[in-house]
Amino acid sequence: MRFNNFFTATAISALVLVASSCQKVLDEGPYNAFTDESVFTTPERALLALNGVYDAGQSGSTTLAGRGYPFGAATVEQGDNRGEDMVNLAAFYQITYQGTYNPNTANNQAMWDNNYNMINKANIAIDGFRKVGSSGVISPTLALQYEAECRFLRALGHHELLVHYARPFLDGNGTAAEGGVPYRDYAVTGSATLDKLKTEPRPTVAAGYAKLITDLNFAETNLPITQPLGVVRATRAAAIALKQRIYMHMGQWTLAKAEGDKLIPATVTPLTPNSTVALIGGHRLMATPGEPFGIPGGNSVTAENIFSVKNDALDNGSVNGAMAQMYGSADLGGRGLVSVSPIIWNRAEWLANDLRRTQNNRLGGTANGTSAAGLAIMTTKYTDYINRGDNCPIIRFAEVLLNQAEIEARLTVGTVSQRAVDLLNMVRNRSSVAPAATQFTVTSFANDVAEVGAILLERRIEFLSEGRRWPDIHRTAMDPIVALRAAGIPAKVNNGTTGSALYGIGVPVTLGQAAIPYSDFRFIWPIPNGEVTQNPAIKQNPFY
């Protein structure tokens, strides 16, 4: 009996002991992540949170995670494949190339989801920066700078959405009801903000543009002139250049000119383009067209690059998204999925000995092989085929110059603008083997419309394979100068067309794929199903 008592006592005390000591079992938290309360507490963590917003801009983690949506690669690839100057060779961008989107299409969903994901991360970070700024964890100036960087990205993201999912501003000055995309400028972190958001219908396009300008004005005021890490973080010049671009989309030429004037000196040097230095940020054209990219070792970080999104061997759009893989010649280690189209290559206006033909392009192997039938002109702007570390160029000084050329030309209605000719020559002469002989003069153009036309063509050549084609088609589809209007989505060569024989100045081009008129529903993408089903306030684009 004593024995039993002993055991009973042991057992009961064991139970009590275990019961009390095991309370610790439940006291656990995550080790792989911070809780939201602990992020905005030190200057170092605040900077980490800012980098996190850039990261969301580089490669989002929602649909098609890790493929460079929105700005690590996809903005370039979708922007090119919606246009006619590049050819989709395999199935990869076929839906984009042929405009066969439906509300479930992955690319469409990825562009939407990842942009808004970046935007909300920016909005959450903005709240955090205001908190650490006011509590003195970081200086108020730094807090404003961080907020400005976030608002720059927020504007960039919303504008990308506007050109894909909404009709252009110039279509009735963007006043059509529910024609725009939601402009998210508050952090969504729980049910209260979620409920609020679900009551907000699509705004007008004009309302979106107004908010873009507000954000960019704030960014211009609070961004530094230079960033320690160079072009991969936003600067004052980047905010100004983006504003210049956006005013052009709005057809606000005077306002656009004012932005360009902040960067471009009154005197430019068309015969020595490299010696004109921007008024803010020290930007200038590099001596050759290859330099702003991979030749030699450019990687979109030169003085010419105003803003580029960082990629490197550790973090990039992967073999299924990185530009060097998608656009790179198959014989160099790329996948050869997208080539330059003979539509642009065969244009006589693009001079035969223009350096861009050789420094930015080559005849290379494609997804269709390396036989003559499989060869095509391939870009060499992205050359890190193995590590895929090419940064994604978002704004170059060449664009600021060509933007301004177009703005000047449009503002001098009825006459050919000398200033516009000079600015156009800046970019064109840089790639010319004999600039003095080949450069334009005011007499090169019959009138101002011809001058604008030449500038628009120059953009197609200069920004080929940088994704700028679609935004240009979008903004010129309802151009006030009717003669310059893009024909909706222009006719293209057939998907998958390759062959070295197709290329050469003057070689006729077969346009197997018909144009899609501006009035067609396919001109803009559908709002993804995830949005229209979860947010009754959001109306689908017609016919989707």
Next chain:
Amino acid sequence: MRKLAVLLTLVLFSFAQTFAQTNRTVTGKVTDDAGNPLAGVTVSAAGTAKNAITDAKGLYTIQVPSNTASLKFSSVGFGDIESRIGSRTSIDVNMISESKALSEVVVVGYGVQQKKSFTGSSSKIDTKPFADLVTPSIDKQLAGRAAGVQVSNAGGGVGTPARIRIRGVNSISGGQDPLIVVDGVPFISGNLANVTNSNTLADINPNDIENIEILKDGSATAIFGSRAANGVIMITTKKGTKDGKMKVTYDATVGFSSPGSTYQLLNADQFVMIANEKRANAGLAIAARPSPTGTNTDWQSLIYNQNALAVQQNISFSGGTQKSTYFFSLNYSDQKGIIVSNSQKAYRLRFNFDTEVNKFVKVGNNLTLSKVIDLEQNNGTNALSGTVASALRALPNVEPYNPANSTGYNIQWPLLNQFGLGPNTIPVDDNYTNPAFTTQINKYSSDKLRINNNTFVELSLLKGLKFKTVFNFDVFSDYGFQGLDPRHGDGFSAQGSVFNSQITTQRWVWQNYLNYNKSFGSNNLYVTVGQEAQKDFSRSVSGSLNTISDIFFVGNNVISGTGVTQFSGGGYGKSGFQSFFGRVNYDFANKYFLQASVRRDGQSSLAPETRFGVFPGFSGGWRISQEKFWDKSSFLRKYLSDVKLKASYAIVGNALGGFPYLSTFSAANYGNLSGLAPNLIGNRSLQWERSKKYDIGVDIAILSGRFNFGFDWFLNDIDNLVLAVPTPPTAGIPGNSISQNIGTQRNRGTEISLSGELVRSKDFSWNFSLNHTNLDNKITSLYTIGGTPVNSIPGSYNTINVGSSLNVLSGYQYAGVNTANGNPMYFNGIGQLVQHNIANGAYYFATGKNDPTLGTQTSLGLNDRKFLGLSLPTYFGGISNTFRYKQFSLDVMVRYSGGNKVMNITRQEALVSQNFHNNGVEILDRWTTPGQVTNVPRLVQGQSNNINQNGLAISRFVESGDFIRLQNVSLSYTYNSKRLAEQTNGYIKNLRFFMQGQNMGLWTKYSGLDPENASQAGQDNAVSPQLRTVSFGVNVGF
């Protein structure tokens, strides 16, 4: 008081006198079912202490008072028999072995219960057949063996765990797998390895399993509280016996597996015709040409094994004394899969030992050690080097090998990551790679080590009171390796890539509980109270290299300095459970039963203020056959010898993982700049998912248990679903969802099981068993948006609809092909005919199927989607028959399932692809000429989206998932034990040879490989075929 005592004594004494007046003698013989004499049967006279035992010849003699009404015969393993004496002096009795269902115990949480007093619902799996099967793990063999338990194996991968659902799918966003409990302790389970599929249940040697009990209803599972919503599988391993002798058994099997079926693809000539027709219709030049050498490659034959070898050897030693028992086993198994690169090799050891130190203390230890090595391949269904995906699309007029290439394969190394062109002008579309190369050269492996050790001490404190403390330590370690060759396939662009990862998951569980039994009169009481704590701890580290200096370094492991680009990664996590539980069972006279249990669980995944939940369970039973009126009817006694009615109700929960209540920021690096970004928006008020389980059932034993019948009606009423409520993407919430306790669903159904012995004689017997389940899953509510209930969450192929079962297939209703122009046609949401113009992808109203006119432009959208079928089966079951003739035994098991539909994505995306791919023979029926009536639209290169609606379900590709499968046929011969003993001087005690076939037949209308290849959401996309295995084996007992 004293007077009363004296009086009472007198009365009793005189009573006894009266009864003891005369004795008489009864004799007789007791025999068993087969008529053999039965020794050791207790014969007792009702109402007296007199008893006798039968001798070796089954004879007995008993003296009983003359007024004794009846004799009772009882023996372990046989049903008691009461025989009225009347005037007889000789009574012969034929005893019938008691059905297992009634004599056995049920393994429940923290104890065992007698089957007859068990008022919950459970299924016991007969584990004997498992020992003969060639199988990597037991989960793969559970299908069709128990009512209410649905088990599916998607594809033939040997390391892929089976999908087990008990009484339906009981959660939408949360866990759906049952809790696995081995020897009383929650076992680390799931698909945990990094590089390959991994089945943690493969760590248990199927031969070591004594018993599998599947607990299904609320009352049986409520003692597991927050982890019981998906049911509980209790696995008990073998122990030694106390008879003092060592038993040695040796089993060996050898098996050969082949694909159950493969796709019928185009041959080279058909491919050339179809591919060029696609291109011509798209205005493209001809690209496919017949091979001048007549090449006609069957790519599937290059990735699939025929007669893949499986060998298994097992030896066990068991035995014990009155105080101690042991069971020790060693197992080696090597099973090749049907994909040439797939295999699983396992080495498993078990040592179970327990001993009574003295009459108060018992200690024991169960140890499992196992090493399992899985080899696999790229299984990606859309991956360019996905084994099945690329074999379906590879061009048949292209050779797999090319001696001129330094690799020996027909690839364009070193120039391109492409197939050789063969006679064609372009390679296969989309950069699909040569599966012969990628499958044979690239490596995917997982080398796993498992240690599970369970130590217990049991103290007998007072009569009927026992205290048990159990400490279990479980470690699962996975060492993964992936080596991708630089010359072709996934490793090309990285110039060779090597990846290693190490994951270690550890768990300790400490249980302390008291069991108390007390009987007073006819009242029996069993009480269990206790406490359990569990802590899980996992960590991982990985490293990888790209741009490998030489192919030599791709083969085995990351080797320092051999790659230019180097990456590393890792993770760390802890979580815990803390629980108190109690259970009271009460029965009166083995007739009325009541049970109540409760568990209070705390889990670290939930916020401190909400983390505790209380989960009660109740049940009751009535053995109506024990009532007097039943006993009086000889009909009832004979034909319905045991009838138990039962009912139960419980509330159980579904555990959560991670820390969903917290909003967190995780690493979000901007290139090489470290960053942090929100990765989860938490919900502080998150609570347990709650399942209210109801069950009403009856268990009937017929003819003293020769036949057994069971019926259960059940209802799982689930609320507080932890639903990942979709958020609009414009909210930018990570993952586009927030977990909320919202939404309800239910699973309702019936289960029938019937088993028995149809024929019983000395030389021949026929046993059968069947089980059948009807299941009805219904989502009853979801969440609301601005107060308006949401009735539907559309996905790509599936929709979650209120009022239907989870994930119904939903999409456009196909109307066939326009006979005039070959365009596909659909019915829109209101039944109007719509033509999908292939040329521009736009939809137009149509007047008829023969009219090519494009009417007004329209569109097909969400509102035009229709219900196309359930993805979850509504009924399933299994039928087993065992025939024994003399020394031969034949087992045949058939199982079936149905009521569901399968979206055949393989067909949609590969077999009728419009790209420069090979296709299935279906595409030969394409529309070519006006007036032709067919279901396959006109071919146009590159227009898969417009023609096949890739990414969406359409009725054209939705097919019936009903099937009947001849699961097992097994023939065995047992050597006559008497002769064996003579011939081997008693050294070999038993000897048995067997041969077996698994998956020997499949009857289905499904056009794909196997309707079971579908995912739970009813999608079948490029999954490897199921195994068809023929095996031979021997069991020897020493």
